[in-house]
Structure formats: C-alpha cells, structure tokens
Amino acid sequence: MTELYHVLGAKQFDRAFLDELFAAAEEMERVADEGGEQRYPNKIMSTLFFEASTRTRFSFESAMHRLGGRVIGTENASQFSSTIKGETLEDTIRIISGYSDLIVLRHTEIGAAKRAAAVSDVPVINAGDGSGEHPTQALLDLYTIQKELGGIEGAQIAMIGDLTYGRTVHSLSYLLANYRDARITFVSPDNVRIPSYVKRYLDEKGVAYAETADLESLAGVADVFYQTRIQKERFPSLEEYGKAEGKFIIDRALVDAMKRSALILHPLPRAGEIHPDVDADPRAAYFRQAQNGLYIRMALIERCFGGRR
Amino acid sequence: MTELYHVLGAKQFDRAFLDELFAAAEEMERVADEGGEQRYPNKIMSTLFFEASTRTRFSFESAMHRLGGRVIGTENASQFSSTIKGETLEDTIRIISGYSDLIVLRHTEIGAAKRAAAVSDVPVINAGDGSGEHPTQALLDLYTIQKELGGIEGAQIAMIGDLTYGRTVHSLSYLLANYRDARITFVSPDNVRIPSYVKRYLDEKGVAYAETADLESLAGVADVFYQTRIQKERFPSLEEYGKAEGKFIIDRALVDAMKRSALILHPLPRAGEIHPDVDADPRAAYFRQAQNGLYIRMALIERCFGGRR
Amino acid sequence: MTELYHVLGAKQFDRAFLDELFAAAEEMERVADEGGEQRYPNKIMSTLFFEASTRTRFSFESAMHRLGGRVIGTENASQFSSTIKGETLEDTIRIISGYSDLIVLRHTEIGAAKRAAAVSDVPVINAGDGSGEHPTQALLDLYTIQKELGGIEGAQIAMIGDLTYGRTVHSLSYLLANYRDARITFVSPDNVRIPSYVKRYLDEKGVAYAETADLESLAGVADVFYQTRIQKERFPSLEEYGKAEGKFIIDRALVDAMKRSALILHPLPRAGEIHPDVDADPRAAYFRQAQNGLYIRMALIERCFGGRR
Numbered sequence: 051m052t053e054l055y056h057v058l059g060a061k062q063f064d065r066a067f068l069d070e071l072f073a074a075a076e077e078m079e080r081v082a083d084e085g086g087e088q089r090y091p092n093k094i095m096s097t098l099f100f101e102a103s104t105r106t107r108f109s110f111e112s113a114m115h116r117l118g119g120r121v122i123g124t125e126n127a128s129q130f131s132s133t134i135k136g137e138t139l140e141d142t143i144r145i146i147s148g149y150s151d152l153i154v155l156r157h158t159e160i161g162a163a164k165r166a167a168a169v170s171d172v173p174v175i176n177a178g179d180g181s182g183e184h185p186t187q188a189l190l191d192l193y194t195i196q197k198e199l200g201g202i203e204g205a206q207i208a209m210i211g212d213l214t215y216g217r218t219v220h221s222l223s224y225l226l227a228n229y230r231d232a233r234i235t236f237v238s239p240d241n242v243r244i245p246s247y248v249k250r251y252l253d254e255k256g257v258a259y260a261e262t263a264d265l266e267s268l269a270g271v272a273d274v275f276y277q278t279r280i281q282k283e284r285f286p287s288l289e290e291y292g293k294a295e296g297k298f299i300i301d302r303a304l305v306d307a308m309k310r311s312a313l314i315l316h317p318l319p320r321a322g323e324i325h326p327d328v329d330a331d332p333r334a335a336y337f338r339q340a341q342n343g344l345y346i347r348m349a350l351i352e353r354c355f356g357g358r359r
Numbered sequence: 360m361t362e363l364y365h366v367l368g369a370k371q372f373d374r375a376f377l378d379e380l381f382a383a384a385e386e387m388e389r390v391a392d393e394g395g396e397q398r399y400p401n402k403i404m405s406t407l408f409f410e411a412s413t414r415t416r417f418s419f420e421s422a423m424h425r426l427g428g429r430v431i432g433t434e435n436a437s438q439f440s441s442t443i444k445g446e447t448l449e450d451t452i453r454i455i456s457g458y459s460d461l462i463v464l465r466h467t468e469i470g471a472a473k474r475a476a477a478v479s480d481v482p483v484i485n486a487g488d489g490s491g492e493h494p495t496q497a498l499l500d501l502y503t504i505q506k507e508l509g510g511i512e513g514a515q516i517a518m519i520g521d522l523t524y525g526r527t528v529h530s531l532s533y534l535l536a537n538y539r540d541a542r543i544t545f546v547s548p549d550n551v552r553i554p555s556y557v558k559r560y561l562d563e564k565g566v567a568y569a570e571t572a573d574l575e576s577l578a579g580v581a582d583v584f585y586q587t588r589i590q591k592e593r594f595p596s597l598e599e600y601g602k603a604e605g606k607f608i609i610d611r612a613l614v615d616a617m618k619r620s621a622l623i624l625h626p627l628p629r630a631g632e633i634h635p636d637v638d639a640d641p642r643a644a645y646f647r648q649a650q651n652g653l654y655i656r657m658a659l660i661e662r663c664f665g666g667r668r
Numbered sequence: 669m670t671e672l673y674h675v676l677g678a679k680q681f682d683r684a685f686l687d688e689l690f691a692a693a694e695e696m697e698r699v700a701d702e703g704g705e706q707r708y709p710n711k712i713m714s715t716l717f718f719e720a721s722t723r724t725r726f727s728f729e730s731a732m733h734r735l736g737g738r739v740i741g742t743e744n745a746s747q748f749s750s751t752i753k754g755e756t757l758e759d760t761i762r763i764i765s766g767y768s769d770l771i772v773l774r775h776t777e778i779g780a781a782k783r784a785a786a787v788s789d790v791p792v793i794n795a796g797d798g799s800g801e802h803p804t805q806a807l808l809d810l811y812t813i814q815k816e817l818g819g820i821e822g823a824q825i826a827m828i829g830d831l832t833y834g835r836t837v838h839s840l841s842y843l844l845a846n847y848r849d850a851r852i853t854f855v856s857p858d859n860v861r862i863p864s865y866v867k868r869y870l871d872e873k874g875v876a877y878a879e880t881a882d883l884e885s886l887a888g889v890a891d892v893f894y895q896t897r898i899q900k901e902r903f904p905s906l907e908e909y910g911k912a913e914g915k916f917i918i919d920r921a922l923v924d925a926m927k928r929s930a931l932i933l934h935p936l937p938r939a940g941e942i943h944p945d946v947d948a949d950p951r952a953a954y955f956r957q958a959q960n961g962l963y964i965r966m967a968l969i970e971r972c973f974g975g976r977r
Contacts, residue, residue, distance in 0.1 A: 086401040092704040094733050096726065104433050105454055108405065111431040112458035115403050122729040124722050124743060125433060136939030145723055145936065148959040149730035318454065321445030341457040395710040413742050414763055417714065420740040421767035424712050434742060627763065630754030650766040 056167040057175040057350055059183045060224035061251075068228055072193050074349035075342070081116065082344060088118035090355060096150040097123035098142075099177070100157045105318065105340075106177050106187075110154045113347035122150065140169045147171040152354050155179075173354040181215045187317050188221030190346040194339040195274055198313050202229045208268050210237040210298050211278035211323060213244040218317045219278060220248050227255035234259040235268060237298060241290055242280075265298050269307035275300060277316045277323050301325040308333060315339050365476040366484040366659055368492045369533035370560075377537060381502050383658035384651070390425065391653060397427035399664060405459040406432035407451075408486070409466045414627065414649075415486055415496075419463045422656035431459065449478045456480040461663050464488075482663040490524045496626050497530030499655040503648040504583055507622050513540045517577050519607050520587035520632060523551040527626045528587060532557050536564035543568040544577060546607060550599055551589075574607050578616035584609060586625045586632050610634040617642060624648050672971035674785040675793040677801045678842035679869075686846055690811050692967035693960070699734065700962060706736035708973060714768040715741035716760070717795070718775045723936065723958075724795055724805075728772045731965035740768065758787045765789040770972050773797075791972040799833045805935050806839030808964040812957040813892055816931050820847045826886050828855040828916050829896035829941060831862040836935045837896060838866050845873035852877040853886060855916060859908055860898075883916050887925035893918060895934045895941050919943040926951060933957050 063071075081087050095114045097107050102125055111121045139162060146153060147170040155166050156177040163176030163183075178184040196202050207226065209219045213236050223244075226232045234252070236244040236259065243261060252259050262268070268275075277300050300314060305328050308314075316324055316336040328334050372380075390396050404423045406416050411434055420430045448471060455462060456479040464475050465486040472485030472492075487493040505511050516535065518528045522545050532553075535541045543561070545553040545568065552570065561568050571577070577584075586609050609623060614637050617623075625633055625645040637643050672685075681689075699705050713732045715725050720743055729739045757780060764771060765788040773784050774795040781794030781801075796802040814820050825844065827837045831854050841862075844850045852870070854862040854877065861879065870877050880886070886893075895918050918932060923946050926932075934942055934954040946952050 086403075088400065091706065092734075092736075094704075094730055105451070108431050108433075108455060108458050112403055115429045115431065116401075118401075120733045121431070122726050122733065122739070124726075125435075126743075137937035138944075141937060142723070144955050145958045146726060148955070149726050149962055319446035319450060326447075337453050337457070340454045344458055395712075397709065414760070417740050417742075417764060417767050421712055424738045424740065425710075427710075430740070434744075628755035628759060635756075646762050646766070649763045653767055 055173050055354070056163075056170075057173075057185055057354070058163050058167060059176065060185045060188045060221040062185075063189075063225065063228070065228040068189075068192070068225070071189065071346070071349050071353070072196060074352065075193055075345040076197075078116075078345040078348035078352075082348065086116035086118065089352070090114075090117050090119040093119045093152070093355065094150040095119055095121050095152045095154060095351070096146050097121060097154045097177075098146060098156070099123070099125055100155075100162075101178070102126055103156055103178065106156065107154075109340075109343045110175075110177065110347050110351075113344055113351055114152075116344070117348055117351060119351070139165055143170050143174075152351065175350065175354065178217065181217050183221045184217045184317075185221050186343070186347060186350060187218045188225050189350070190339065190343040191218065191222050191276065191315060191317070192225050193346050194315060194335060194342045195313065197342065198335055198338070199273060199311070202226070202232060204231045205229075205273045206233045206235070206271060207274040207276060208235045208237055208265075208272040209244075209276045209278070210265060210300075212242040212280045213238040213278075214242040215281055216242075216278045219244070219276070222276065223248050223252060223257075223259075227252065227257050232257060235272065236261045237263065237265050237268065239263065239298070266304065266307070269304055270309060272312065273309070274313045274315060275308070277314065277320070279317075279319065279321055279323060299323055299325065300328060302327050305331055305333065364482050364663070365472075365479075366482070366494055366663070367472050367476060368485065369494045369497045369530040371494075372498075372534065372537070374537040377498075377501070377534070380498065380655070380658050380662070381505055383661065384502055384654040385506075387425075387654040387657035387661075391657065395425035395427065398661070399423075399426050399428040402428045402461070402664065403459040404428055404430050404461045404463060404660070405455050406430060406463045406486075407455060407465070408432070408434055409464075409471075410487070411435055412465055412487065415465065416463075418649075418652045419484075419486065419656050419660075422653055422660055423461075425653070425657055426660060428660070448474055452479050452483075461660065484659065484663065487526065490526050492530045493526045493626075494530050495652070495656060495659060496527045497534050498659070499648065499652040500527065500531050500585065500624060500626065501534050502655050503624060503644060503651045504622065506651065507644055507647070508582060508620070511535070511538045511541060514538075514582045515542045515544070515580060516583040516585060517544045517546055517574070517581040518553075518585045518587070519546040519574060519609075521551040521589045522547040522553040522587075524590055525551075525587045528553070528585070529557050531585065532561060532566075532568075536561060536566050541566065544581065545570045546572065546574050546577065548572065548607075575613065575616070578613055579618060581621065582618070583622045583624060584617070586623065586629070588626075588628065588630055588632060608632055608634065609637060611636055614640055614642065672968070672974075673791055674781075674788075675791070675803055675968060675972070676781050676785060677794065678803045678806045678839040680803075681807075681843065681846070683846040686807075686810070686843070689807065689964070689967050689971070690814060692970065693811055693963040694815075696734075696963040696966035696970075700966065704734035704736065707970070708732075708735050708737040711737045711770070711973065712768040713737055713739050713770045713772060713969070714764050715739060715772045715795075716764060716774070717741070717743055718773075718780075719796070720744055721774055721796065724774065725772075727958075727961045728793075728795065728965050728969075731962055731969055732770075734962070734966055735969060737969070757783055761788050761792075770969065793968065793972065796835065799835050801839045802835045802935075803839050804961070804965060804968060805836045806843050807968070808957065808961040809836065809840050809894065809933060809935065810843050811964050812933060812953060812960045813931065815960065816953055816956070817891060817929070820844070820850060822849045823847075823891045824851045824853070824889060825892040825894060826853045826855055826883070826890040827862075827894045827896070828883060828918075830860040830898045831856040831896075832860040833899055834860075834896045837862070837894070840894065841866050841875075841877075842869060845870065845875050850875060853890065854879045855881065855883050855886065857881065857916070884922065884925070887922055888927060890930065891927070892931045892933060893926070895932065895938070897935075897937065897939055897941060917941055917943065918946060920945055923949055923951065
C-alpha cells in the first residue's frame with residue numbers, strides 16, 4: 051500500500067494514487083456495509099475544527115470509528131481553544147500531535163494545513179482551509195463521478211455557482227488534470243468567476259475548459275452538473291453577494307432537458323440551488339455522493355496510517 | 360425481542376411493549392453495575408443536539424458506551440452546523456443517517472423527530488422536540504414509579520408546575536393511559552395549565568384526572584409528586600413567566616405531610632422548585648430517577664438495534 | 669498500587685506518592701509509545717469543562733483512550749448545560765457521576781472540585797478551578813523537572829510571570845515542599861506577586877524562597893525557568909493588566925546567559941513570553957513538558973481506578 055503522509059491539496063495526487071485510492075474506497079464500502087472492522091483499536095484521530103462543519107466532522111469521525119479507531123475532537127476550536135489566549139496554530143499542532151496519531155484540520159485561513167503539517171509529528175489531513183482547498187471533498191466528488199459514470203475520461207463537467215470562493219471547485223479542477231479529455235465548463239455569475247490561477251493550472255496541464263453564464267445551453271450536453279452553494283460568508287460585501295444569489299438553480303425543467311445518463315452533484319449543504327423536487331430523480335446523486343465521503347475518508351485514513359495497525 | 364424502529368412520542372407504546380422494556384431496563388441495571396458489555400463494538404450512534412442538554416446527551420452517550428458502542432456527537436448543532444447555511448433538517452438527517460446506525464435528535468421544533476424519521480435510513484430517537492414530546496424521559500419516569508412503588512396501577516399522581524410548556528408532563532400523561540386506575544391531578548398556575556389536547560387524549564382513553572392550584576390539599580393523598588421546572592425559555596413573555604415563577608415549591612413542610620410511601624420525582628434540572636433539604640429524605644427519588652435514565656436508554660438502544668450486533 | 673480517590677489539590681500528595689506516580693508515568697510513556705493498551709475497555713470518563721481548554725481536555729481524553737477507555741465530554745458546560753437553567757454544580761455532579769466512572773472537572777470557581785468530590789460517587793480530578801489550583805499541571809511540571817534534570821532535590825527554580833493569578837505556580841510550589849533543598853525564586857511584576865498564603869505554606873514546610881523583579885540576575889544561576897503567561901482574563905482591570913504585560917520575556921539573549929544544563933518550562937499556551945527563536949534550543953523543554961502531561965494523566969487515571977479494570 052502506498053503510504054500517504056499528509057493530505058494538503060488536490061495537486062499532490064497523481065493518477066496512480068487516485069486509482070489505488072478509489073479501489074481502496076470500494077473495499078471500504080464493503081467494510082462499512084458489513085458494520086466496520088477493528089483495524090485500528092489503539093489509534094487516536096484528532097478533529098480540530100476552527101470553523102464548524104458538523105457534516106464534514108461527522109464524516110471523518112464515522113470513518114475512523116468504522117475502522118475501529120478512536121476520536122478526540124473540538125467543534126469550535128477558534129472560539130474556545132487557547133487560540134483566544136494568543137497561541138499560534140503551530141504551537142497548538144505541536145502539542146496535539148503528541149496526543150494523537152492523525153490530525154484532521156479545518157481552518158479559516160488559506161495555507162493553515164500546510165503550516166500545521168510543517169510542525170506535526172503525525173499526518174495532517176486538510177478538511178478545508180478558508181477559500182483555499184478542500185481536497186477530501188474533491189476526492190469524493192471524483193470518486194462519485196467514476197463510480198456513477200463508469201469512468202472520468204472524456205467526461206464533460208459543468209461546475210456551477212460561486213467559482214471564486216468555492217474551494218471544492220478549485221480542488222476538483224486540479225484533480226481532473228489527471229484524466230485525459232475531461233472537459234470543464236465553468237458556469238458562474240460574472241462577479242464570482244473561476245480564478246485565473248486555477249485556469250493557469252489547467253492550461254499548464256492541457257485541460258480543456260470554457261466559461262459561460264448560460265446554464266441552460268449545457269442542459270443536453272454536460273455529463274456532470276456540479277452545483278455549488280453561493281456562500282454568503284465568503285463574499286466581501288452584501289452587495290456583491292446580492293448579485294450572485296439565486297442564479298443558476300437546478301430545477302425540474304432543467305433536469306428534464308438533461309441527458310438520461312447525466313449526473314447532478316453538490317458538495318452540500320444546499321440552500322435552494324437544487325430544487326427538492328429533483329431529489330427523487332435517479333440523476334440526483336448528491337446524497338450518494340455524501341455517502342461516498344465516508345468510504346473515501348476511510349481509505350485516506352488507512353493510507354495515512356500506512357497500513358500499520 | 361420486539362424490534363423498535365423509531366422512538367418518536369409516548370403514544371406509540373402499548374402495555375406489552377412497556378412491560379418488556381422495563382424488564383429489559385432491569386437487566387441493563389445489572390449490565391451497567393457490572394461495568395458494561397461489548398454488545399455493539401461496531402455500532403455508531405449520532406447525538407444531534409440542536410438545543411443543548413448536557414445531561415440528556417451524557418445519559419444517551421453513557422448508555423451507548425455501556426453497551427460497547429461508539430458515539431459521534433454535536434452539542435450545538437443549531438449554532439454551528441450547516442443549518443446556519445440554510446440546510447433543511449431533512450437534508451442533514453439524510454446524510455447523518457449514512458454515517459451512523461442510530462440518531463438521537465434534540466430539536467427546538469415540535470415534530471422535528473417525526474420529520475427526521477421520515478427520511479432517515481436508521482432509527483431516530485426523539486430526545487425532545489421543542490414543547491412537543493420527550494418520550495425517553497417519560498419512559499424513565501414511569502419506570503421509576505413502577506420500580507419504587509412496585510406498580511403503576513391505581514397510583515395517584517400529582518403533576519406540578521408549568522404544565523403548558525413542560526413536555527415531559529405531556530409524554531408521561533400519554534404513557535399513563537396504558538395503566539388501569541391511574542389517577543392524575545394536574546397542579547399548576549392558571550396561566551400554564553395542562554393543554555386541552557392532553558386532556559382530550561386522557562378522556563378518550565378513560566383516564567381519570569383533575570385540575571387544581573392547591574398543592575397542599577394533595578399532600579396526604581398523592582402517591583407520586585412529579586415536580587417540574589418553570590421553564591423561563593418556554594414562556595412567551597417575561598410577564599407571563601413572572602406569574603408562574605416560585606409557586607408550588609416542594610419543601611420540608613410539604614414532605615412532612617406526605618404519605619410515608621410517597622415518591623418525589625423531578626425530570627431535572629431543578630432551580631429551586633424542590634428545596635435541597637428534602638434531598639436526604641428517602642421519598643426524594645429524583646437522583647435515582649436520573650440514574651434510571653441510563654438503564655431505560657440502554658434498553659431502548661438495544662431495541663432500536665433489534666438485538667442485531 | 670496506591671489507590672487515589674480524588675485529585676483536588678497539590679497539597680494532598682506526599683513524597684512516597686510522587687515517587688510512585690512518576691515511576692508509573694515512566695511506564696505509561698512506554699505504553700503510549702507502543703500505541704496504548706486496552707486496560708479499561710468498559711470504563712467511561714466524563715470531561716466536564718465549564719471553562720474551555722482544548723489542550724487540557726485533549727490531554728486527558730488522549731490519556732483515557734491510550735488506556736483503552738471511553739470518553740463523554742462537553743467543551744463548554746457553562747454556556748450550554750443545565751447551569752443556565754439554574755442547576756447547582758452539586759446536582760450536575762450527582763447525576764454525571766451515575767453516568768461515568770471518573771469525572772474530570774474544569775471550573776471557573778475556586779473550590780469547585782472539592783464541592784464536586786463531596787457529592788460524587790466516582791473519583792473527581794480537578795483540571796483547574798478558577799485561580800485556585802491545577803494539580804495535574806503541577807504534577808507534570810514536576811515530573812518534567814525530575815526527568816530532565818535527573819532529580820529535584822537541590823534544584824533552584826525561578827517562577828516567572830503573573831504569580832497572583834497563575835494557579836499552576838501555586839500548585840507547583842506546594843509540590844516542591846516535598847523535596848529537600850529545593851529553592852524557589854518568584855519573579856514577577858509588583859502588582860502580581862506570589863500570594864502571602866503560598867509563602868506561608870512554604871514557610872511552614874521550611875522551603876527556601878526569594879522574590880525579585882530582576883529576571884536577568886538569575887540567568888546564570890537558576891536550574892529551571894518556569895515561565896507563565898500573563899493571563900488577561902484573570903486581572904481585575906485593564907489598567908492592572910497593562911502594568912504586567914510584556915515584562916519578563918525569555919529571549920535568545922537571556923537563554924545565551926543560562927547554564928548549559930538549564931531548563932525552560934511553560935504550562936502553555938504562550939503568547940509571546942518565550943520568543944519562538946528559543947524553541948530549537950535543547951534547553952527549551954516546554955513541548956516535551958506538554959507531552960509528559962499525557963503520561964502523568966495516564967498514571968493518574970490508573971490510580972483513580974485503583975488498578976481495577
């Protein structure tokens with residue numbers, strides 16, 4: 051098994067690793083369905099969330115428990131920890147890494163996970179760092195595409211919503227550079243378009259992409275509709291937010307125009323960008339996608355431990 | 360073993376189930392006293408508390424641990440989860456039910472547990488939904504009466520305090536409809552009397568009840584004094600609260616006038632409605648009652664798993 | 669093994685206990701390094717933190733997990749528990765002690781741990797009570813001195829910073845009374861000097877101590893520099909805080925003047941009292957000290973259980 055030390059950003063993964071990880075995730079699906087295994091009865095995972103995210107935290111903690119491990123956690127590190135007493139992230143990590151075998155870090159600042167990894171004695175998994183990256187989300191997104199479509203190569207993927215502040219979109223774009231002929235169309239309001247540094251990366255890697263504000267034109271074309279939330283808290287002003295809100299909604303009419311084999315994804319939570327009456331459609335894969343998060347995180351945890359129990 | 364899927368409200372239980380549950384709780388008392396058993400080493404329980412309640416959460420989590428299970432939890436889901444990002448309860452439950460084998464839900468809205476159960480893939484236990492119901496509290500209350508008095512039939516039960524907003528009183532009243540000749544006296548300030556829908560239910564089931572504002576007249580008559588807190592946070596206005604506060608206190612004088620076999624219960628926390636100098640009296644059963652919560656919840660968890668390990 | 673019931677304050681320990689505890693901590697270091705042991709698979713520890721302290725909580729929870737035990741916890745008991753509904757600490761403890769085998773209590777009021785122990789059915793460990801005591805911190809401090817210097821007798825120990833509100837300094841002073849010829853120098857701003865009740869205790873026990881505001885004069889003399897944080901939240905006014913802040917910093921220049929065998933300790937978190945460029949110096953022992961907290965707490969937990977599994 052390839053040992054993986056830290057999980058910091060989507061760019062660190064190559065195709066061989068992704069193939070191996072997805073195979074492991076498939077095995078983990080079996081392990082979880084059979085109720086879990088006692089693989090790491092003595093291992094301790096710390097979930098250090100400086101920004102609350104109940105769902106992501108539960109997903110990691112469930113993954114650790116399904117592998118028989120132990121968890122210590124905090125859901126609001128920023129508000130209650132020694133941070134308010136002026137402690138640096140580095141000092142916090144130096145100490146927590148002595149109390150656990152793996153650290154899952156959610157932070158508000160770009161680059162926090164990298165800084166943590168630099169001083170940690172144990173593996174660090176980036177569970178989201180501000181508007182930076184969210185690599186485990188991107189891995190489960192990609193795994194879902196492969197599982198549902200049967201493969202990623204040649205897929206036409208529409209990424210919709212707030213593409214400036216939506217870190218999952220950035221991370222997923224980086225991952226797609228590992229696949230031949232994947233084509234991305236970025237669909238966003240004008241004020242939250244995909245950043246130029248993401249486009250530059252895709253250019254370097256030779257990934258085909260386009261930008262549009264016309265979602266309907268893609269209805270019968272795209273294989274994957276990756277919808278995202280317009281995140282109020284990531285906008286610099288209420289005025290900028292107002293311009294982006296409520297645009298590009300996936301509703302029944304749009305779904306009816308999609309290919310029968312199309313896939314609707316969303317990192318969740320959603321706040322209205324996908325109409326609930328779409329939920330029952332077999333193309334609506336977002337809850338299956340959330341479930342895949344469990345299997346991917348189980349596979350990642352196993353890799354962080356390098357198979358050592 | 361009768362399998363129980365969801366625990367939503369006190370009306371769902373019949374006498375056969377209650378007898379079986381109480382027998383199981385008795386066995387659980389033995390299990391806990393011997394330090395617990397590894398019955399469910401791979402099972403995960405989620406405690407999803409949208410309204411904080413340290414005691415209730417600890418009681419459920421301890422119950423799960425005493426059965427060898429695992430717990431993932433949040434103590435303030437409303438403040439920190441994706442709820443503030445606009446996610447519906449249904450979406451949250453759909454996802455969390457993929458990460459765990461059992462969900463314990465405390466929520467601020469009436470009917471939340473029922474809505475959760477409708478979309479969950481795993482059993483949901485209602486740990487209190489606003490001023491709705493709190494069925495596990497009612498079950499432990501009733502178990503305590505049976506255990507301490509030797510039986511429930513024919514018992515005269517005074518329920519005291521805020522009977523409008525006190526959900527435990529509602530749930531306990533519903534449960535008592537399963538027993539012959541149980542007589543309830545509702546003792547409350549005028550502005551927080553027992554709701555008419557509770558009385559209607561008792562009428563339908565043929566349960567005898569009365570209403571009074573005179574607690575002292577019951578001193579030598581009632582077998583059970585079920586005291587409750589005047590819950591400030593459930594009142595529409597401070598003025599309404601002021602009218603109810605500080606009335607109907609159980610103190611030494613009242614206890615001295617009670618039968619020797621009488622029982623004083625309280626769902627706790629208390630804030631002065633039972634004077635501390637009553638604690639040492641053998642009739643003061645509220646701490647034993649809280650302890651019974653552990654056994655009842657162990658028995659309920661086992662039923663939710665249908666005995667499958 | 670000496671059974672220890674409650675851990676309330678540093679004065680309760682004698683030399684024989686300390687020697688035994690430190691030997692146990694050494695063994696625990698081996699246990700932890702080998703990944704932990706399943707010594708208490710059925711035991712439940714409650715961490716009841718009325719004042720948040722992520723690090724201290726993690727240290728206790730990790731210790732319990734390394735011994736194979738289970739944890740239920742709350743990180744902000746004061747804000748969310750039944751406390752806001754008016755419940756006394758005594759009532760809370762009476763109930764929680766029925767749900768767990770050990771209670772770790774962090775509270776804001778002096779004497780809280782003692783009050784808890786008076787009504788608890790299970791051992792209580794004081795994890796800090798206001799500006800009172802923090803005995804487990806003092807034990808790990810002392811263990812670090814013994815481990816790093818090879819012994820405590822004859823050591824010259826400088827305690828620096830806010831000595832009025834710094835409870836770890838008080839607890840450590842009490843512990844040092846168990847060792848012959850330990851000499852303490854208290855180094856502090858004038859407005860936060862060591863309290864007279866601590867000095868009285870040292871007088872009674874015949875411990876030699878001095879007071880100064882001149883840190884530099886100790887540079888080549890002291891064996892241990894026990895630096896502490898100026899805790900803003902413990903000061904009565906902002907003006908008093910202003911006088912104490914930013915004084916007595918340990919920086920490169922001071923370290924260069926220290927003995928080669930000197931030891932720099934800090935209970936952490938630090939907020940600038942030790943300059944980061946000191947971290948790489950072998951005399952900077954504060955991260956090793958934090959790590960020792962794990963071993964000492966494992967040893968204490970074992971003693972609380974009296975070796976019974």
